[in-house]
Each structure stands twice: as C-alpha cells, then as structure tokens.
Amino acid sequence: MSAADATPSRTDKHELILEAAIRVFAQKGFHAARISDVADEAGVADGTIYLYFKNKDDLLLSIFEEKMDLLLAGLREALVGVTDPLEQVRTFARYHFRQVQDHRELAEVLQIELRLSNKFMKEYRPQKLWEYLGKFAEIVRAGQEAGQVRTDIDPFMAMWAFFGAMDEMSMQFILAKHRKFSLDAAADTVSGIFIRGLSKEKP
Amino acid sequence: MSAADATPSRTDKHELILEAAIRVFAQKGFHAARISDVADEAGVADGTIYLYFKNKDDLLLSIFEEKMDLLLAGLREALVGVTDPLEQVRTFARYHFRQVQDHRELAEVLQIELRLSNKFMKEYRPQKLWEYLGKFAEIVRAGQEAGQVRTDIDPFMAMWAFFGAMDEMSMQFILAKHRKFSLDAAADTVSGIFIRGLSKEKP
DNA sequence: CACCATAGACTGAACCGCCATTCAGCGCCC
DNA sequence: GGGCGCTGAATGGCGGTTCAGTCTATGGTG
Structure with missing residues (x-):
C-alpha cells in the first residue's frame, strides 16, 4: 500500500483472468473447463x-497470442551473442526446454489444448509460431551458407x-507422472x- | 454376388460405422462432428x-485401437529382412510416412483429433502407441550394442x-493446403x- | 463538509440452443 | 408369428452467454 502502488485495488483484470485461465485449462483441459x-x-x-474476452475461444487464443510474444522476445535475447550456427541450435533447445520447465502450466495449455481446436490449427494461421520456429530455419540456412551445415x-x-x-x-x-528425465537432458x-x-561430414 | 460372398447384405456395420467416423472426424473434427x-x-x-459403440468417445478410441493394430503389424512386416540398425531407421521413416500418405484421413484423426482429449492423453495410456514406437527404441539399443550407434x-x-x-x-x-513437399522427401x-x-563418429 | 448524481465496473441467476443418448415401435426374415 | 436388427423423433441436461440490477468511485453543489 505504498505511495508507489498507485492503483492497488485496480489489478489488471485482463491479466488476472488470463493467468487464471492458464491454470484452469492446464488442470482440467480446455473442453472440460x-x-x-x-x-x-x-x-x-x-x-x-x-x-x-469475446468468448471462451477468444480466451484461449489470447493466451496463445500474448504468451508467444514473450516467448519470441526471450528467444531473440537468448540468441544474442551466439554466433556459431551449430551452437545456436543448442541454445535454441536449451531455451525452449527451460521455458517448458519454468512455465509448466502454460506449456501444457499451448501443447495439448491449443491443438484441440482444429479450427485453430486449420483455419487460424499461427503467425506467432512461425516467427518463433522461423528462427531455426534461419539458423540452418545461415549454417549452410557458412559451409557448416549440409546442403x-x-x-x-x-x-x-x-x-x-x-x-x-x-x-x-x-504427461509423465513421475519425472523420468530432466529437461536439461532432453x-x-x-x-x-x-x-x-x-x-x-568431416572430409 | 458369388457363392464365396456368403453374406452380401450383411456388411459388417461395426466396420462400416468406424470407416464413416474416420471420414467425418477428419473432415469436421471430433468435437464439431x-x-x-x-x-x-x-x-x-x-x-x-x-x-x-458405447458412446461417441468409444467410437474415437475404437478407431485408435483397431487401426494401431494394423499399423503395428505392417511395421513389423516392413522391417523383416532389414538387419542393419541404421537402415532400419530409414525403413521405419519410410513406412510411417507412407501410411500417412495412403491413409490421409486416418492420419488426420490420429494426429489431430486424438489429442483433443486430454482424458485420452493423460489417463488412458496408449499402449498400442508404445508398442509401435518401442520398435524404434529397440533399434537404437541394438545399434548401440552392435557399436554403430553412439551410447x-x-x-x-x-x-x-x-x-x-x-x-x-x-x-x-x-494441414498444408498446397502440398509443398512430398512425404518421401520428408x-x-x-x-x-x-x-x-x-x-x-568416425574415429 | 455532507450530500447527491452519474458513470462505469462488476455480478450471478436465469435463459436457451444444442446434441448425445434413449427407447418404443417397425419391418424383414426364418 | 416372433425375434432381431434397426430406426429416428423425443428427451434431458449441460454450460456458454446475457443483461437487469448492484456497487463503487468520483466530483460537483450548496
């Protein structure tokens, strides 16, 4: 309740609901929730x-849209300073699995639940996913140009x-109930x- | 209508409905169907x-159960006579993509629609999938024992x-509307x- | 300073459309 | 004629969505 906390009771409801939805969707599944x-x-x-939010679907899509922005920004940051393409592959993988680890519930929603809606997968073109993954295609292409990656x-x-x-x-x-492996190992x-x-191949 | 066709009008309804369900689920999605x-x-x-069928869910699960049996049998057959583990990897991939190609609608149901139900993914343990994929783990392990695969x-x-x-x-x-690549290339x-x-690695 | 007016945010009980599922009855075949 | 496979209209309940009403904050007024 400090003076800096100018709007203590005015928590952003949008954010509040979004985060609640992630937890609920992760636990019960989008359909059952x-x-x-x-x-x-x-x-x-x-x-x-x-x-x-317009409706229940819009809530799911909003989770995707807003979180993918953050993921993409984080990926870009993680790759800063890594110049070797093959090393970038490792960095990408580490970053990805770290996100899954640190945001388990979000990962669950994005992975399992977003696919439920083939309306989503078929009609809605996940532009944000393309941006994220496109980074990898860029890495490969750069590696090919540099002569390190097979063409x-x-x-x-x-x-x-x-x-x-x-x-x-x-x-x-x-899905694993008992963690059989670490995401670092993955x-x-x-x-x-x-x-x-x-x-x-080495000549 | 030969004598061999002993039960011409007695088409197996079970099979008939199952095949119809695959087409409908592939086209409209399980939920919307x-x-x-x-x-x-x-x-x-x-x-x-x-x-x-007991209910709508049972229809979906039956598709999975019955078709996975066929897939697994086909995979075993495809691997017959291929002894080199690394060659088996190629055979596995070719077989898998060929099935996707030849049974597009089934593939669509298995890939997209089965995942909709996190009841399915979380509670129901897809034993049949394990048997199918387990083949690959076996191949890798055999390759390690033979000294061809990194340990x-x-x-x-x-x-x-x-x-x-x-x-x-x-x-x-x-998902691609225009086929941008062939499954053979994949x-x-x-x-x-x-x-x-x-x-x-070569020493 | 006490009071009121007003807008805007929030509430939650009730509504309503949508199918999965049921079951009473029908007709075909032995 | 009766049993079996099948039919398809009727049912029920479920839950997303709505909206009339309540609450809160703010600031204008005497």
Whole structure:
C-alpha cells in the first residue's frame, strides 16, 4: 500500500483472468473447463470474463497470442551473442526446454489444448509460431551458407523435425507422472542429435 | 454376388460405422462432428451407432485401437529382412510416412483429433502407441550394442525425438493446403538427420 | 463538509440452443 | 408369428452467454 502502488485495488483484470485461465485449462483441459471455473479461480463473476474476452475461444487464443510474444522476445535475447550456427541450435533447445520447465502450466495449455481446436490449427494461421520456429530455419540456412551445415537438407523440413522432436519430448515430460528425465537432458539429447545430424561430414 | 460372398447384405456395420467416423472426424473434427453426421455418412440411423459403440468417445478410441493394430503389424512386416540398425531407421521413416500418405484421413484423426482429449492423453495410456514406437527404441539399443550407434543417447529419448519429428512433419503435410513437399522427401530428411545424428563418429 | 448524481465496473441467476443418448415401435426374415 | 436388427423423433441436461440490477468511485453543489 505504498505511495508507489498507485492503483492497488485496480489489478489488471485482463491479466488476472488470463493467468487464471492458464491454470484452469492446464488442470482440467480446455473442453472440460467451465467458464465458471475460470471465474472462480480469478475471483470474479462469470459475466466479468465477457467484459474482457469475446468468448471462451477468444480466451484461449489470447493466451496463445500474448504468451508467444514473450516467448519470441526471450528467444531473440537468448540468441544474442551466439554466433556459431551449430551452437545456436543448442541454445535454441536449451531455451525452449527451460521455458517448458519454468512455465509448466502454460506449456501444457499451448501443447495439448491449443491443438484441440482444429479450427485453430486449420483455419487460424499461427503467425506467432512461425516467427518463433522461423528462427531455426534461419539458423540452418545461415549454417549452410557458412559451409557448416549440409546442403541436402531443406531448412524448413529441418525446422519442423526439430520442433516436433522438442515438442514431443516436452509432451512426454508434461504427461509423465513421475519425472523420468530432466529437461536439461532432453535439450542435450535433441541438440546432440541435430547438431551432428545437420553438420557437414568431416572430409 | 458369388457363392464365396456368403453374406452380401450383411456388411459388417461395426466396420462400416468406424470407416464413416474416420471420414467425418477428419473432415469436421471430433468435437464439431455430430453423431448424426457419422450416421448419415454410414447410411444408418443415429441409434444404430449405439448398438455397436458405447458412446461417441468409444467410437474415437475404437478407431485408435483397431487401426494401431494394423499399423503395428505392417511395421513389423516392413522391417523383416532389414538387419542393419541404421537402415532400419530409414525403413521405419519410410513406412510411417507412407501410411500417412495412403491413409490421409486416418492420419488426420490420429494426429489431430486424438489429442483433443486430454482424458485420452493423460489417463488412458496408449499402449498400442508404445508398442509401435518401442520398435524404434529397440533399434537404437541394438545399434548401440552392435557399436554403430553412439551410447551417450538414451534410446527412449531418441525414440520420442524421432517420433516427434515424424509426427510434426506429417502434421504440416496434413494441414498444408498446397502440398509443398512430398512425404518421401520428408522420410529421407528425417532419416538422414537421425541416421547421421545417432551414428558413432568416425574415429 | 455532507450530500447527491452519474458513470462505469462488476455480478450471478436465469435463459436457451444444442446434441448425445434413449427407447418404443417397425419391418424383414426364418 | 416372433425375434432381431434397426430406426429416428423425443428427451434431458449441460454450460456458454446475457443483461437487469448492484456497487463503487468520483466530483460537483450548496
């Protein structure tokens, strides 16, 4: 209640509801989650949610849109100063798995729940995801130009393969009740395979 | 109408409905698909479906269960006679993508729609999927024992990475309106990366 | 300073459209 | 004629969404 806290009671409801929705969707799943569950979790009335979001779908999409911006910004920052393309692959993997680790519930929503809606996957083009993954395709292309990466592999195919590998490992991590492996190990494994798999054979 | 066709009018309704469901679920998505849509597609009454399946969820699970059996059997057959572990990786990838190609609608249901239900992913343990993928872990382990595959990589981690890579590429293939790449190329890319990524470095 | 007017934020009970599921009955075949 | 497979209209409940009403903050007025 300091003077600096100029608006103590005026917590941003938009943010409040969004964070509550992430927790609820992660726990119950988007489909099974009721608007009233989100409202309870956020400590607001059902109707209040409709003052900040168009409908239940919009709530899910807003989570995606707003969080992907943060993820992308963080990725860019993580890559600053790493110049070797093959080293960038490792950095990408580490960053990705660290995010999954640090934001488990968000990861769960993005991974499992966003795919539920094939309306989302089929009609809505996840521009933000493209920006994120596009970084990897850039890395591969740069590596090819620098002569370190084999040129018989299409950067976009490599991108999807890499993302798919990370995604599936994250999924297993999220689904596993008993943590059978660390995400650090996962990052090392996937970057280990791809770094060697993509680099030019020693002559 | 030969004598061999002993039960011409007695088409197996179970099979008929299952195949109709695959087409409908692939096209509209599981959630948006109505039981009456499936009934129409199969040319039966709504109620008939409940004579063969417990409910809508059971219909989805039955698709998974029955089709995975076929997939697994096909995979085993495809691997017959291929002894080199690294060659088995290529065979696995080729088989997988060929199935996606030849059974597009089934692939769509298995890939996109099955994941909708986190009940499915979280509570129901997809034993059949494990059997299918477990083959890959076996291949890796055999390769390690034979000294061809690097031993610093856990076979199960490699398994998830491999599956994830194939899965994501299939997903892109399915989602892409214009076919930007062939699945044969996808098989070569993913096996190319993994074969080199997994094999022991030349001394 | 006490009081009121007004706007804007918030509430939550009730509504309503939507299907999954049911079941009473129908017709075909032995 | 009766049993079996099938039909499809009717049912029920579920939960997203709405909106009339309440509450709170603010600032204008005597």
